[in-house]
Amino acid sequence: SSTRSQLDLLEQLTSSSSADT
Numbered sequence: 001s002s003t004r005s006q007l008d009l010l011e012q013l014t015s016s017s018s019a020d021t
Helices: 002-021
Strands: none
Touching: none
């Protein structure tokens, strides 16, 4: 479960970075 949360967080971060463009 913990890993899932981490992955979700990473995905959100990446999404934010992409949108930052």
